[in-house]
Amino acid sequence: MTTTLITGANKGLGFETARQLIAAGHTVYIGSRDPERGRRAAEQLGVRLVVLDVTDDASVTAAAKTIEADGGLDVLINNAGIEGRGEGNTVVGPADVTAEMMLSVFETNVFGVVRVTHAFLPLLQRSATPVVVNVSSGLGSMALVTDPDTPAYHYPGVAYPASKTAVNMITAQYAKAFPNMRINAVEPGFTKTDLNGNTGIQTVEQGAEIAVRMAQIGPDGPTGGYFDAAGPVPW
Ligand code: NAP
Numbered sequence: 001m002t003t004t005l006i007t008g009a010n011k012g013l014g015f016e017t018a019r020q021l022i023a024a025g026h027t028v029y030i031g032s033r034d035p036e037r038g039r040r041a042a043e044q045l046g047v048r049l050v051v052l053d054v055t056d057d058a059s060v061t062a063a064a065k066t067i068e069a070d071g072g073l074d075v076l077i078n079n080a081g082i083e084g085r086g087e088g089n090t091v092v093g094p095a096d097v098t099a100e101m102m103l104s105v106f107e108t109n110v111f112g113v114v115r116v117t118h119a120f121l122p123l124l125q126r127s128a129t130p131v132v133v134n135v136s137s138g139l140g141s142m143a144l145v146t147d148p149d150t151p152a153y154h155y156p157g158v159a160y161p162a163s164k165t166a167v168n169m170i171t172a173q174y175a176k177a178f179p180n181m182r183i184n185a186v187e188p189g190f191t192k193t194d195l196n197g198n199t200g201i202q203t204v205e206q207g208a209e210i211a212v213r214m215a216q217i218g219p220d221g222p223t224g225g226y227f228d229a230a231g232p233v234p235w
Contacts (some may be wrong), residue, residue, distance in 0.1 A: 008080025012193035016204035054112030097231035109163035140164025175224030
């Protein structure tokens with residue numbers, strides 16, 4: 001039996017990842033920062049809920065205690081994330097980005113990943129087949145964002161891409177440090193969710209595919225990599 005926690009899973013890609021992993025036989029906990037939104041999603045999926053705000057130490061520690069008491073964790077999917085749009089729901093470009101705005105995006109997308117991973121590491125280390133999936137983005141790829149022939153090149157924002165580049169680095173460093181674990185970053189692709197005002201071109205079913213696949217890799221699978229549904233993504 002594989003036990004899996006997905007952060008930010010009350011909607012969007014996290015919710016769909018939960019749905020697909022339940023179908024694949026995982027015992028799933030969904031994390032939601034809002035108890036009521038979480039309760040509704042957990043009821044719909046038929047899974048357990050942990051109230052977990054990735055920016056809040058106490059909530060992360062409490063969630064880890066709950067899951068530890070229930071029997072432990074095999075797979076952690078760091079999915080919770082924000083884009084950090086500005087006024088009028090627009091992407092904040094270099095002329096307007098502030099340190100404060102960067103900090104709030106990093107608080108969730110970067111420090112949140114570290115906070116949650118740190119809290120759950122002791123549980124993962126007790127699993128026979130520990131797996132971590134960090135939900136990054138193609139916008140975190142230095143190679144893509146600097147290549148004029150890619151859609152990523154034309155994204156004007158600063159905070160979100162920088163936060164996902166940091167997620168990629170965190171993934172690489174953790175993967176080297178914990179060779180018994182499979183730790184990878186994934187790029188779901190541009191997916192229709194609230195994150196982008198539902199402007200994405202893929203369905204959540206398509207977007208969740210790579211996280212679902214990487215959540216199920218065995219001990220012989222890759223670690224320290226960066227993948228989308230088609231294969232490795234250039235860093
Ligand atoms: P979404 O529909 O907006 O869902 C984001 C989820 O993260 C929500 O459940 C949200 O909870 C949760 N969340 C935000 N801040 C949180 C916090 N502090 N603590 C706990 N949960 C928090 O967006 P999505 O597209 O599914 O995004 C999921 C992941 O995919 C993100 O990491 C995103 O960067 C990544 N991604 C998305 C796309 C895309 O095109 N959609 C592409 C590449 C990567 P609330 O409901 O409480 O706000």
